[in-house]
Amino acid sequence: MASRFTAGNLAALAASAPAPTAARRAHSPLRVVAHVDLDAFYAQCECVRLGLSPDTPVACQQWQSLIAVNYAARAFGISRHENISDARKKCPHLVLAHVATWKEGEAHWAYHDGEPDVASHKVSLDPYRIESAKIFRMLRATCAWVEYAGIDEAFLDLSALVHDAVCEHFPHIAAFINNDPPGDTLLPLPGPLPPDVSFTGTLFPIDPNAAELDTADPSPDAATTTTTTPADWDDVVLMLASHIVADLRARVLSELKYTCSAGIATNRVLAKLCSAYKKPNNQTILRTAAVPAFLAGTSLRKLRGLGGKLGSAVAKRFGGVDDKNDEDEDAPDNDTAEPPLQTTTTKSATPSLMIPQLLLVPLPQLIAELGHDTGTWLYNVIRGVDDSEVKLVPASKSMLSAKNFRPPLRSSEQAQKWLRIFVADISSRLRDAAAEARDTGVTMKYPATLVLHHRKLGTSGGFHSKQMPIPLGATATSNLDTxxxxxxxxxxxxxxxxxxxxxxxxxxxxxxxxxSVTGFAAAMAGMKPINGYFAPTKQVDVEVDEADDEEDDNEVITCEDCGRAVKTEEKREHDDWHYALALEQQLRAEEQTTASIATSAASSTSSAKRKDPGTSVRAKSKAPKLEKGQRRLF
Structure with missing residues (x-):
């Protein structure tokens, strides 16, 4: 009896498959993708830095809020964005580690004693980026196809590794492939499994009512293995992949002391959902036959790309519910430099739209309501179908360093001290990018444009923006020094x-x-050296959403906030633009409220005299909510 899969399906997984390799793999039903997600990453970094046990309740502090909480602290009911006093009440022995900061007048970030002053310090994420880079180097040493999905998460296309493992463990398949059969030739079935071929991790059941799910600890130190005779090669490739990922996680823990969770499936969407299924320090495998049961218990907004306004609109239109405030406390740490200004998290009291409800909507109706591309994509993704590729090219096309000043700056001398810090911050990230390019073999790209944004305090200030070109030298390594x-x-x-x-x-x-620096491009031969290139240039006022140079990449996504078509690699910059606008609106509203209160207080002297001297007249406001992948600007 033959397999359901063809020689072409298996051949597409090989590293030597004809170009375009990634596209061929993405369409193979035997493709294997893993999503690796560091557990409460910022808090883990602080545990490692301070030499603390993972069982110690630790929270990462930024000013008076918490931006990351480890699982030991979560056991006490502490959550991200909670204020310090409330967290202390829940866990008096909570260890608080304030993030590193750049201090006004200093040339490098540092961990400062006590609580840094927000007026003279700026948050630095460099310690977390440095640790993240170590982890990514380890991932790339194992798998050649790793996509950066955030400071604490990555997608790995394991197809080539699995192809080689199939040939190693199943000699009859290796011999079959060596005969170079036509691509549409059906493969022979796997037959009896070798002793070392099994599932390791949490195996999601095909029938959720069956007692198939193994709930024992599948961590690298105590791996849970399940050996069954698979129906076909789609089970075998997931078995082999589960061992690859378990070994990788074990090395990250042994060498770098970080735990991570992982999801292993046939595509990116499913792999990401699985990585969050059993956290922390776990991995979940999702077989093709188990996809319907897995998605049956999944909220629509858990799907990548449906966590913002698009997901809310779909839920409201097709399910009659509005779950826009739904937030996952176990969501991975975003690469953010500031937490929301609010100190508590509001969760929606309205039930979320579950995927089975949306499965009842026919494709023509989805297309009529959402458009052809979005409707078709949604129809497929809620059925677990996703052909998006795992990409090597970094998504970011800009780097930005910024700060809100409270109290505000009042001289150019003060501003220059902060410009020095911004430049040091950006330069540090450029060096990290150069190291990453060397590790991955990708051509390093350098910024072509420097952009300055300035905003005056008060409603009549507005933005002032200017940009100028940055010269790119032909020898990149020496240029980074200058x-x-x-x-x-x-x-x-x-x-x-x-x-x-x-x-x-x-x-x-x-x-x-x-x-900010934008317009990243590869240095071209014949360009002038960077330190001899600067000359007076014409200054051009720019809008906040400056456009980058176009690249030969036609993949676009629809922005959930504004509906624009945005290239995938420009998504981070586009998110920054949205946040800049939202931040501007928030600050204006806050200043208007403050001015109104102050005016009211001044016109009512008797009320002002009765006012408690310790009570502030400053209004509190909420910062705009970040979607997954967005970054704070300061």
């Missing part, structure tokens, strides 16, 4: 020009300042 000074010189020039053109009255007090 790039920081070149960027600082350019930043001072941009600020001086902005100050001159806008006038001092329009500049101060300064409420927000940011510096």
């Amino acid at each position: 790039l920081e000074e070149v960027l600082f010189s350019a930043a001072k020039t941009l600020y001086a020009l902005t100050e001159k053109e806008a006038g001092m009255a329009a500049m101060y007090p300064c409420a927000n300042l940011s510096l």
Whole structure:
């Protein structure tokens, strides 16, 4: 009896498969994708740095809020974005580790004693980026096809590794392939399994009512293995992949002391859902036959790409519910530099739309309501169908460093101190990007444009923006050593020009300042050296959503917030643009509220005298909610 799968399906997994390799793998029913997710990553980094046991309740503190909480602390009911005093009440022995910061006037980030002052410090994520880079180097040493999905998560296309493992463990298949059969030839069945071929991890049951799910601890130190005779090769490739991932997780834990969870499935969407199924320090395998049962218990908003306005609109239109405030406490840490300003998390009291409800909506209706591309994509993804590729190319096309100033800046001397910090921050990330490019064999791309954004305090200030080109040298490594000074010189020039053109009255007090580099491109032979290139250039005012140079990449996604078509690799920059606009609106509203209260207080002297001196008149407001993958600007 023959397999349901063909020689072509298996051949598409091989590293030597004809180009385009990634596209061929993405359409093979035997493809295997893993999603690796570090458990409460920021908190884990602090545990490792401080030499603490994972059983110690630890929270990562930023100003007066918590941005990451380890699982030992969660056992006490502590959650992210909770304020310090409430967390202390729940767990008096909670260890609080404040994030590293850049201090005004200093040239490097550091962990400072006590609680840093928000007025003179800026958050640094560099310690977490450094640890993340170590983990990614380990991932890439095992698998050649690793996609950066965030500071604490990655997608791995394990297809080539699994192809080689199939040939190693099943000699009859290796001999079959060596005969070079036509691609549509059906494969022979696997037959009896070798002793070392089994599932390791949590195996989701095909029938959720059956007692098939093994709930024993499947961590690398105590792996749960399930050996069964598979129906076909789709089970075998997942078995082999489960061992590859378990070994990889064990090495990350042994060498770097970090635990991670993983999901193993046939595509990116399912792998990501599985990684969150059993956390922490676990891995879940989802067989093709178990996909319907797995998705039957899944909320629509758990699907990648449906966590924002699109998911909310779909839930409201087809399910009659609005679950826009639904938040997953176990969601991975985002690469953010600031937590939301609110100190508590509001969860929706409205039930979420479950996937089985949406399965009843026919494809023509989805297309009529959402458009052809979005409707078709949604129809497929709720059925577990996803052909998106695991990509090597980093998604980010910009780097930004910024800060809100409270109290505001009142002189160019103060501004230059912060520009120095912004430049050091960006330069550090460029060095990390260069190291990553060397590790992956990808051509390093360098920023072509430096952009300055300035915002005056008060409703009449508005944004002032200027940009100038950054020279790119032909020898990239040596240029990184001088790039920081070149960027600082350019930043001072941009600020001086902005100050001159806008006038001092329009500049101060300064409420927000940011510096970004965009337009990343490979250095071309024949370009001038970076340290001899700077010359006066024409300054051009730009909008916040400046466009980058186009690349030869036609894959686009629809932004959930504004409905625009955005290239995949531009998503992070587009998210930053949305947040910049939302932040501007928030600050204006806050200042209007503060001014209104102050005016009211001034006009009512008797009320002001009765006011408790310790009570603030400043209004509190909520920062815009971040979607998965978005980053704070300061």
